[in-house]
Amino acid sequence: MRLISLICVTMAVWLLFSGIYTPLLIGFGVFSCILVALIARRMDVIDHEGLPVQLGANIVIYWAWLLWEIVKSNIDVAKCVLFPGKYLEQSMFTVKVSQKSDLGKVIYANSITLTPGTVTVDLHDDEVMVHALTRGTADGVKSGDMDRRVTKIMREE
Amino acid sequence: MEILDLGLDILTWAAILIGCFFVIITGYGLLRFPDLYSRIHAGGMADTLASFLILGGLALQSGLTLVTVKLIFIIAFLFITSPTATYALAQATFVAGLKPRVDEGQLDDTPPTDKVEGGKD
Numbered sequence: 214m215r216l217i218s219l220i221c222v223t224m225a226v227w228l229l230f231s232g233i234y235t236p237l238l239i240g241f242g243v244f245s246c247i248l249v250a251l252i253a254r255r256m257d258v259i260d261h262e263g264l265p266v267q268l269g270a271n272i273v274i275y276w277a278w279l280l281w282e283i284v285k286s287n288i289d290v291a292k293c294v295l296f297p298g299k300y301l302e303q304s305m306f307t308v309k310v311s312q313k314s315d316l317g318k319v320i321y322a323n324s325i326t327l328t329p330g331t332v333t334v335d336l337h338d339d340e341v342m343v344h345a346l347t348r349g350t351a352d353g354v355k356s357g358d359m360d361r362r363v364t365k366i367m368r369e370e
Numbered sequence: 371m372e373i374l375d376l377g378l379d380i381l382t383w384a385a386i387l388i389g390c391f392f393v394i395i396t397g398y399g400l401l402r403f404p405d406l407y408s409r410i411h412a413g414g415m416a417d418t419l420a421s422f423l424i425l426g427g428l429a430l431q432s433g434l435t436l437v438t439v440k441l442i443f444i445i446a447f448l449f450i451t452s453p454t455a456t457y458a459l460a461q462a463t464f465v466a467g468l469k470p471r472v473d474e475g476q477l478d479d480t481p482p483t484d485k486v487e488g489g490k491d
Contacts, residue, residue: 229443232436276449280422287392287419290411294399303408305470326453326460329414332407333457334464344460344470346411 215259218266220250262316271366278362279324286328286350293330293347300347305334307342311360317367324359378430385427392420406463407470410456417452421445 227242228234253259261267293300312318322333322341330350335342345351353359392415399412422445429441 226443229436229439283418283422287415290399290415291392291395294395294402294412297402301403301408303471305472322457323450323453326414326456327418327449329418330411332410332414332460333453334460342464344407344410346408 215264215266216250216254219253219259219264220246222264223249261314265316268366275362275366279327282328282359286330286353289347289349290329300349302348303344303346304348304351305342305344306351306355307340308354308357308360310336310339310341311364312367314367317363320367321360321363324363325354328353382427382430385423385430389420389423389427392416392423396420405471406468407460410460414452414456417448417456421448 223246224242227246228239231238231242250259253263265272289300310318310321312321318336318341322336325331325333325341325343328350330346331354332344333341334344343351343354345354396412396416399415400409403409403412425441425445429438432438432441
């Protein structure tokens with residue numbers, strides 16, 4: 214099942230990147246996609262982490278929400294650059310993560326880093342250490358809104 | 371169609387100009403902030419919104435072609451690789467033992483001095 218979806222994804226990427234649709238080149242594409250899929254299966258990397266199809270459409274909704282968060286926090290950090298005396302208030306703290314799988318933890322830690330103003334410094338068993346630039350961005354992580362959303366898309370409630 | 375083209379041009383200009391504004395702010399922040407950790411935050415702006423806006427503006431200009439698809443792929447790759455690189459930098463700094471400056475009023479949480487020990491293993 215995952216093997217077939219890997220072949221479909223790599224084939225779609227081939228078609229989108231090549232742009233030349235002659236039978237010869239498409240044949241090369243089919244051949245190399247199947248070869249890649251077979252090598253990946255032999256390497257045993259086609260699992261729930263290598264090809265997370267189980268996330269489905271939820272991850273797209275999450276990305277849209279994350280993009281909006283990135284826009285908001287970019288404006289916060291830009292304000293902080295222009296007026297550091299007023300906004301700059303660095304802090305470092307740890308928060309609990311509620312995801313159990315490694316993939317969920319990585320998605321959460323990467324989301325924290327992706328929003329400017331907060332950077333993941335360390336990820337231990339179920340604690341993540343965060344460095345925050347301003348009080349507002351620190352409170353955003355401490356409120357746990359992002360944590361709940363990641364747990365929801367991982368279906369680990 | 372004229373109006374549509376004009377609208378697309380205006381949107382492209384707005385996206386690229388706002389993107390350039392964020393890049394300038396990033397450079398200014400890199401010079402202005404006091405220590406390495408806060409400079410990572412400033413660099414994060416060029417990684418995220420600035421590059422998304424500039425590449426998005428270019429995608430608007432190229433229309434519905436394969437070039438647009440490739441630009442969107444670049445954005446998707448940046449979306450995954452840039453936080454990983456930032457995390458690698460922050461983690462390396464932390465393990466090397468550089469303590470972050472913590473401003474007054476935030477000390478009540480976890481004192482970072484104890485945690486530096488824990489990060490070394």
